[in-house]
Amino acid sequence: MDIKDFIAPFAVWKRAFEKPFTVKKPIDERPGAPRYRGFHMNDAEKCVGCGTCEAICMNKAIDLVPLQGRDPKEGDSGLRPRMDYGRCCWCALCVDICPSGSLTMSNEYLWIDSDPDVYRYTPGVDSKPWDGSELGYRRAEGYRLLEMEREKMPELGHTEAVKSFLELIKGYSREQAEKEADRCVSCGVCIASCPAHMDIPGYIKAVRDGDMDAGLRILYETNPFPEACGRICTHLCEEACSIGTGGDPVAIRWLKRYIADQVELSDYAKALPRMEAPTGKKVAIVGAGPGGLSAAYYLALLGHDVTVFEKEEAAGGMLRYGIPEYRLPYPALDKDIGYIESLGVKIKRGKAVDAKNTLSKLNSGYDAVFISTGLPLAYGLEVPGDKHPRVLDGVAVLAAATRGEALGLGKRVAVVGGGNVAMDATRTALRNGAKVDILYRRREEDMPADKEEILEAKTEGARLVEKAIPLEVRDSGDGGVVFVWNEAHMVAKEPGKRPVPEAIPGAIKEERYDCVISAIGQGPDLSFVKESDGIEIKRFKPVVDSSGKTSVPTIFAGGDLTNDKKDAISAIADGHRAANAIDRILSGKGA
Amino acid sequence: MKREKAYIIPPAERATPDLASGKYLVMWQGPQHPGITGNMSLKLVVEGDSVVDCETHVGYLHRGFEKLMESRLWMQNFPLVCRIAVPEPDFNEYCYAAALEELAGVEVPARSVWLRTMTLEMIRLASFLMWIGGQAGAFGHGTIAQWSVTMRDYVLDLFEELSGGRIYHMYIIPGGVRADVPKDFFKHLLDTLTIIEKNLDDIELVMFHNVVFKMRAEGLGYIPKEWVDTYGITGPNARATGIPRDLRKDLGYLAYPQLDFEPITCTKSDAFGRAELRLAEMYQSINLIRQMVDKMPSGAIREKLPNPLYWKIPAGETYVSAECTRGEYGFYVVSDGSDKPRRVVVRGPSYTHAVSVMERLVRGVNIADVAGLMVSLHTYPPEVER
Numbered sequence: 001m002d003i004k005d006f007i008a009p010f011a012v013w014k015r016a017f018e019k020p021f022t023v024k025k026p027i028d029e030r031p032g033a034p035r036y037r038g039f040h041m042n043d044a045e046k047c048v049g050c051g052t053c054e055a056i057c058m059n060k061a062i063d064l065v066p067l068q069g070r071d072p073k074e075g076d077s078g079l080r081p082r083m084d085y086g087r088c089c090w091c092a093l094c095v096d097i098c099p100s101g102s103l104t105m106s107n108e109y110l111w112i113d114s115d116p117d118v119y120r121y122t123p124g125v126d127s128k129p130w131d132g133s134e135l136g137y138r139r140a141e142g143y144r145l146l147e148m149e150r151e152k153m154p155e156l157g158h159t160e161a162v163k164s165f166l167e168l169i170k171g172y173s174r175e176q177a178e179k180e181a182d183r184c185v186s187c188g189v190c191i192a193s194c195p196a197h198m199d200i201p202g203y204i205k206a207v208r209d210g211d212m213d214a215g216l217r218i219l220y221e222t223n224p225f226p227e228a229c230g231r232i233c234t235h236l237c238e239e240a241c242s243i244g245t246g247g248d249p250v251a252i253r254w255l256k257r258y259i260a261d262q263v264e265l266s267d268y269a270k271a272l273p274r275m276e277a278p279t280g281k282k283v284a285i286v287g288a289g290p291g292g293l294s295a296a297y298y299l300a301l302l303g304h305d306v307t308v309f310e311k312e313e314a315a316g317g318m319l320r321y322g323i324p325e326y327r328l329p330y331p332a333l334d335k336d337i338g339y340i341e342s343l344g345v346k347i348k349r350g351k352a353v354d355a356k357n358t359l360s361k362l363n364s365g366y367d368a369v370f371i372s373t374g375l376p377l378a379y380g381l382e383v384p385g386d387k388h389p390r391v392l393d394g395v396a397v398l399a400a401a402t403r404g405e406a407l408g409l410g411k412r413v414a415v416v417g418g419g420n421v422a423m424d425a426t427r428t429a430l431r432n433g434a435k436v437d438i439l440y441r442r443r444e445e446d447m448p449a450d451k452e453e454i455l456e457a458k459t460e461g462a463r464l465v466e467k468a469i470p471l472e473v474r475d476s477g478d479g480g481v482v483f484v485w486n487e488a489h490m491v492a493k494e495p496g497k498r499p500v501p502e503a504i505p506g507a508i509k510e511e512r513y514d515c516v517i518s519a520i521g522q523g524p525d526l527s528f529v530k531e532s533d534g535i536e537i538k539r540f541k542p543v544v545d546s547s548g549k550t551s552v553p554t555i556f557a558g559g560d561l562t563n564d565k566k567d568a569i570s571a572i573a574d575g576h577r578a579a580n581a582i583d584r585i586l587s588g589k590g591a
Numbered sequence: 592m593k594r595e596k597a598y599i600i601p602p603a604e605r606a607t608p609d610l611a612s613g614k615y616l617v618m619w620q621g622p623q624h625p626g627i628t629g630n631m632s633l634k635l636v637v638e639g640d641s642v643v644d645c646e647t648h649v650g651y652l653h654r655g656f657e658k659l660m661e662s663r664l665w666m667q668n669f670p671l672v673c674r675i676a677v678p679e680p681d682f683n684e685y686c687y688a689a690a691l692e693e694l695a696g697v698e699v700p701a702r703s704v705w706l707r708t709m710t711l712e713m714i715r716l717a718s719f720l721m722w723i724g725g726q727a728g729a730f731g732h733g734t735i736a737q738w739s740v741t742m743r744d745y746v747l748d749l750f751e752e753l754s755g756g757r758i759y760h761m762y763i764i765p766g767g768v769r770a771d772v773p774k775d776f777f778k779h780l781l782d783t784l785t786i787i788e789k790n791l792d793d794i795e796l797v798m799f800h801n802v803v804f805k806m807r808a809e810g811l812g813y814i815p816k817e818w819v820d821t822y823g824i825t826g827p828n829a830r831a832t833g834i835p836r837d838l839r840k841d842l843g844y845l846a847y848p849q850l851d852f853e854p855i856t857c858t859k860s861d862a863f864g865r866a867e868l869r870l871a872e873m874y875q876s877i878n879l880i881r882q883m884v885d886k887m888p889s890g891a892i893r894e895k896l897p898n899p900l901y902w903k904i905p906a907g908e909t910y911v912s913a914e915c916t917r918g919e920y921g922f923y924v925v926s927d928g929s930d931k932p933r934r935v936v937v938r939g940p941s942y943t944h945a946v947s948v949m950e951r952l953v954r955g956v957n958i959a960d961v962a963g964l965m966v967s968l969h970t971y972p973p974e975v976e977r
Binding site: 001004005006008009011012015021032033034035036037052055056058089090091092093096097105137139140143145146147182183184185186208 | 748761
């Protein structure tokens with residue numbers, strides 16, 4: 001001990017003259033740091049209710065609750081996360097993982113209330129003083145817990161692709177598929193948007209787990225065309241995908257294809273459910289397209305004796321005759337159809353049900369009938385000269401290409417229309433060495449074709465002429481035609497509705513083509529239905545209820561014929577629904 | 592070095608006081624007691640005002656973290672582990688993240704390694720600041736506790752700025768760190784270090800040149816060098832015996848090999864010596880942080896990991912340890928290849944210090960000094976039983 005040890009402690013007194021560290025009113029004067037993990041905020045418009053926040057929350061502090069008083073849009077579950085501050089630990093993993101980025105935190109941390117229930121609230125729905133706060137925790141820029149970029153699909157390359165009908169999309173390798181499947185958060189928002197309501201998270205999980213048999217089983221629960229849909233589906237699911245709200249949607253379609261590609265047809269039977277015992281009931285199906293064959297598959301599975309009538313020499317309908325080989329190679333389609341046939345479904349190829357061989361004949365010989373004849377008749381251009389022999393019908397061109405017939409399109413081709421048939425015709429013509437112009441009466445963004453189809457057609461060298469109203473087709477005198485169109489501009493006539501094209505007076509253009517392919521839509525052919533059949537028909541379509549039943553209780557219809565969505569997956573869904581309804585009637589379980 | 596034979600007090604050596612004689616008294620210190628550094632208790636047998644025997648009792652703070660972790664996803668455990676040791680959450684975060692990275696074979700970016708090192712030194716400083724307040728407080732010097740806890744709050748302000756949380760930072764995430772430093776952070780950090788350094792000078796003057804503190808702390812709780820291996824003593828408690836054992840140097844994890852420092856040792860090995868050593872380590876931490884601010888590399892802060900909802904870690908096991916303020920903090924993690932840990936064991940250095948060493952040291956100590964002795968071992972019951 002020295003003297004210093006006695007004196008030094010008195011040095012504390014110097015602090016008495018210094019400014020104190022403490023503040024007088026800490027509640028008022030201490031805002032949280034700009035990055036503070038305070039109370040949650042949610043942009044309820046941006047949020048799609050995918051529930052990834054709920055899945056990652058380690059304390060189960062988040063529950064998804066229905067959004068009251070608001071109709072959810074497509075791809076929105078209609079649920080919003082509700083926080084329970086009795087459980088929350090403010091780790092902000094929910095903010096880090098949120099695919100849409102709607103969930104954030106404010107830097108507010110004081111909330112005093114005598115009612116303990118108020119601490120369970122739905123951010124963004126229950127308004128709070130901190131809503132819209134600029135400060136608070138945000139995930140680090142450029143760092144996401146989820147992979148927002150899609151695994152790149154190996155492709156043939158457009159310069160190479162246009163030279164042949166080889167399949168453009170090569171398909172994922174195992175490593176790529178598993179990596180892509182890992183991006184999915186299993187929110188299931190996609191299920192509602194899929195017309196067939198496929199269990200998408202279920203089969204993506206099968207890819208992750210590397211269990212292809214389980215994957216195939218899940219696919220076949222709702223869709224007996226995985227090879228086809230894995231290639232050409234309109235993938236409404238991907239538009240709804242919650243990962244798509246903040247990046248590229250999961251490549252659901254390619255993953256479906258991956259599963260189907262991995263299993264050999266000979267191994268399908270091992271993975272898929274067995275047929276039930278024969279019921280002795282006979283069902284006739286008109287048209288072997290995706291709708292008809294789906295109904296056939298599910299009916300056969302339930303033990304019914306199914307016969308499919310197909311006017312063409314091969315089954316598949318528009319999948320075969322409407323979709324070119326480079327998008328859906330025939331062996332892939334044959335695999336899907338092959339499995340359906342292996343269940344004992346009889347497909348009578350080249351046997352049309354038509355004006356001679358009518359529906360009433362079928363109806364008497366079978367217990368139930370499903371009509372899925374699609375839309376085989378192409379609409380005409382309805383302009384002077386549209387009957388010229390060099391004005392071709394798009395669907396017919398595609399069918400001829402499928403049959404391997406010489407198309408004789410010539411060097412310069414005009415394709416009129418903006419749907420998928422127009423794009424397929426364009427790309428088929430390109431592959432036949434033609435130079436192609438696509439003429440569409442509205443703008444590119446109005447085109448009903450898939451965006452990627454349009455993009456690919458353009459990449460492959462097609463020229464898009466927008467706002468072109470067809471006026472006339474004249475003979476050019478040298479074996480071709482002169483196509484005349486009027487340039488248009490878009491006029492918004494009614495507020496809230498999409499603008500319509502209006503011809504610009506005098507802006508007439510014309511060009512010589514070797515042929516014009518008209519692809520502006522198709523209509524049904526119901527020549528085999530007679531009035532005596534008693535089927536109620538409205539606007540050239542049979543009137544059906546939600547199960548596909550017409551006004552005759554044993555006759556059902558579905559697919560493009562009745563479904564305005566006009567895509568394969570909707571037809572498949574119709575087929576499945578009708579099969580279940582037919583089964584209920586045949587087994588006496590009631591409609 | 593000579594190794595002690597008996598390292599647990601055998602029952603035969605336990606005092607069996609004849610309470611009826613009126614000579615002895617059995618008293619409990621804790622679980623709620625300002626002199627206990629968390630929820631545990633000491634069952635003391637006293638004779639007059641000196642302790643004859645002591646039995647430590649834990650079990651008040653068992654929260655079942657290790658078991659809980661087995662039912663949560665790998666990533667979901669990262670906000671959980673920090674809660675194991677309240678004053679130093681970051682060591683849990685680091686050990687857990689590093690163990691996962693080792694098992695999964697993930698290489699983290701250089702900047703995140705440095706940021707991790709920086710946060711670990713910051714929390715070391717904060718933890719020591721809280722300790723020194725406790726140490727002074729246990730001997731009746733409340734003023735120093737007021738100062739040092741304020742200084743700790745300044746460090747917590749920095750953490751709030753960096754991570755968004757004051758106590759549980761959840762900053763070290765598997766794969767790297769959660770976010771880069773905000774604007775002007777290093778300036779705030781260096782300014783705060785200057786203030787803390789000045790305060791430490793003041794504390795050094797009024798605490799270590801204080802006749803009361805000297806009289807009470809000198810000679811209290813002397814740990815012989817031989818006990819170190821016997822009891823598994825680590826950290827400042829071991830270094831105070833003169834053994835230069837510091838994982839930062841010995842293992843050379845994180846950015847420590849690139850920093851200029853030497854383990855601090857002393858030979859006093861009593862409460863006073865350990866306090867002096869820890870004060871020196873606070874200056875050392877300040878120095879290390881300054882070095883890191885100077886040398887901090889730029890670049891990415893996090894490595895991309897698979898989707899946390901399904902992240903599976905290859906089967907295997909690993910032990911990752913780090914030098915925390917109390918000694919060797921470690922995580923033993925076993926993976927069976929699934930999306931959840933098979934087993935996680937946390938090694939808190941306080942286990943041996945607070946239980947076995949304490950029982951041995953407390954004999955013969957004045958009742959009034961038990962609290963000071965306990966704090967001088969710098970123990971945290973939360974990490975004893977998780």
